[in-house]
Amino acid sequence: MNDHKVKHYLYQAIDRVTFEQILNRSTSKIIWESMKGKFGGNARVKKSLLQKLRRDFELLEMKDDEKVEEYFTRVLAVTNQMRSNGEVLEDTKVVEKILRTLSERFMYVVVSIEESKEIERISVDELQASLVVHEQKFKKTEKGEDQVLNVTHGRGTGTRGRGFNGRGRGR
Template identity: 30%
Template structure:
């Protein structure tokens, strides 16, 4: 079943707006429109009244006219005043009725309520001054959108209008762009360059500003969705990289283990025992117990090894250093074999 939309009931056309002592400005505006809609003469009776039938006496003073002397025009004016009074009585709470029950004209009733809730002229001037200050310092708040800003702006200008302070249309239109924050600078400049603000109304300007705001809100929403998708893809890639790195580390650990094991075995093989003194760490040729000839041969061998080592690059890696040591060892063994062969040939 489709959901039903609920609307708040409006006021009846045949019933005047009710005033219970609260929100006077709201009631005053609605009541004035109500009186104009019923009969413009009723509102004119309040705005320009009071309607009293008067005549001049012998001393040229205005005095109430004798009812017996009323003509049709006099009766019509009195009837309009009575209709306006009746409309006001029907719209007031009993406590407000007591305030104006003794008034003879609709104009007197209206003015009495106005003084009670708007104050005297001095109070009205003070309120107007406060509203003007609000208008001059008006700025868009950080937590509101264009619609809320215009609602707040319109409320201030309408309240000023109720106090008979009507602001020029062009002044209001030029005030709004100045009230926008720096983030709206590009949009504001575009509108000012593309349109004549003196020919625009506040509603037209609101439409011009609301369109890019709506578009930017949609773009931000789309951008957020794209960012979410990119974040998911990035998380998946990062997860795969972590898994790959983990497998790589495991393989490297196995390789290092085998390598260290092989080095341990080779180090055992590299332990050399001297055949002359039977001590570990050197060969017979390098034995300190050798005679003078052997020492000379030893020095000659070291010079040859030094020359060979000098030809190598000084920035060799550990692996190259290991190979150099291995070559030197082979040279030592070869030199020892040649020395032994010479000794054998001499004896023979």
């Protein structure tokens, strides 16, 4: 009876494809061992995957046209996979990695954070929030510069209008 209850709970917890693969297993122990082998993987596979993830983490770098939130999404996806595969990864290491690999437009922010010696105390979420605020300020500044350029260009200094009429003076 207990075996049937356990099988029932296992069947409820898995998706349809997995359910169809283990349906012919006779006991809950056999089902559990089968699922453990399928989803747990062996140590060699996990070690290999972790090596790949470490390399991905090392190679991460913010692209010039990338937004802060997009970059953090990529970094956190890799770090979460590393942690779920057994890697002990402190937030400080992630913060340092992000600060090292931000695009050039954030260098003054990085220097400011490093000079304040907050790297050990700042969380990944706090860093992201701070960088998003700076990114929004960049956008406002860029919009302001574009508008100044448009206004300057709009006035123009062309030769049309009240200009030289060939006799040495205006019309």
